[in-house]
Amino acid sequence: MATTKGKVKKSSKKPKKSKDLTVAMFGKPSKGAIPPPANVSMEVLLCPSEGSLSPISAAERISFSNISNFRPAKAKQDQAATRLAELGFRIVAISPYSLSVEGPPSLFTKTFGTNLEIRSIDRVQSARPMREKAFFAPAKGASWEPPSELKDLVERAYIQPPAIYFESAIPPKVDYFHLNVPADVAMLTRASQVHQTGITGKGVKVVMIDSGFFNHKFYKSHGFKATVTLGPGAINVKQDDNGHGSAEAANVFATAPAVTFTMIKQGDNSTAAFKAAVALKPDIITCSWGFDLVDPTSAKRTHLATVPGNLKALELEVAHAVASGICLIFSAGNGHVSFPGMHPDVISAGGVFVDQNEDLTASDYASAFDSKPFPGRHVPDLCGLVGMQPQAIYIMLPLQPGCEIDKELASGKPFPKGDQTTKADGWSAISGTSAAAPQLAGICALLKQKRPSITPQEIKQALIASARDCTHGKANSASNEGTALKATSGNDGATGHGLVDAAAAVQLA
């Protein structure tokens, strides 16, 4: 790739394979690409002060416990900012660890004795047609010679490429039967009938504890608003690298579009995250996760007889939350013997599959079992919409483009093993009882809006009494020591009281 020191050149050849990350990630722009901005944006890392470490060359990883070791002296930061400004750069932001700086490309190349070239976002990263954005990037193998007045101040200056946003508010087209949010989920749970009466969950506080929340265009376009709070030990409030929380939150908005929604992004301690949720004093907490209470050495997946010690704190806090008037919904599990999904005080959300003819079948993906630690407790209480085995690919949900789930289901395998979406399009067709819990949570919010004084026990009773009977199919055998419980007329082993019916439940509230 031809470059000239101190100059900016438009690349004319296809980039060669290189270990350079920038070269590997971005290609040359094609005709019609949005031209690069007039200024380059860069992040300037300062040379370490005496006793501090370089974030580039230090052997140890940067973490919250050692971050102060990487902090250069304030005087050095001030000197660097002053000198960069004197050279003609604009100082956009100053943090204790780096400076955000802007300037013309020519000033950058001249100041740092390096070369730039124009690149664009590589088309292979884009899942759907989008206009390319060109930007300045360091030329491959370019030199780096900061001027003497910056040599002891600036360790590196990294040009920032434009952020890549792949997702669309509109879900991708796939050729198998599936549901879309919010419309299909609202219709099949009969929440849309309630919305037409003006009950939309307005004023009701719903908290979801999950992997985080990425503010996808889907949410913005529909006007769905979320607040994200970091639970203890969690980081990166704007990111959801797993994708689970961002996806499942759409089920809450599908059934209760006007709720006051908060996502608690959890770290490694779910009980701590649960406490953070309770501290917000919500009306409803929904959790699409749990712990599998089986003997790990048993091939038959023998159920544990008691709640293990490491989950006793969670058991205490769950009971206390309900005693405080908070309505809790937990997923029943997908073949798991789920706790707290089996706790008697929670609403345990199982799965019913609704097909194109609107016929109801028990999901063979969802759990159904009798709890051993809580004698007399059957899981689930009732159901939300859940797909079938092998993968429960059923509801097209938005998530962070390129996150774990987005990549995993875009395997290229045909349905029902793959979901026919692409790896960075920000959509995946998933469900599981992870989808059922937030659907029920939204419907609980409708009941709460209708009658603010309603108790968690009354909400549960109303949902159970109004559920639509599901008489076909059977649940996931893995959750019941190898024997799948069947759906029959009335309250049954597979689906409990059946599929939630928001309109009928609100009538009873």
Add this chain to the structure above:
Amino acid sequence: MGRAIDDRIEAEVILRPSDPSKNLGQPIRAETVEQLAAPKGAMKRISDKLRKFGFAVVAEGSASIATAGPKALFEKFFKLDSDADLKTQTLDVPDDLKDEAEGIYIQDRPTYFRH
């Protein structure tokens, strides 16, 4: 899941009920959970001790305290086998906390029920 650092260990400290006849081993329900309440001030006393020992107190609940700290601190303080998986080891409640703490348990990640 937004994990902060690899060597951070999370644990829950369960407070001992003020009524010694109450058994935390039984199913805990909303209608009876108040009977398991800890003595007034126990939460603060244990939190203060944990901090004194070098642990962080990351959340206080109704009857439990979420604490965290570096793996090395857990190994040293609880005399654990550093070669074994910490999450499979039982933590003995130290004498300093024994009067008011029922148990201390290392926490593990949950399963998301998409799978």
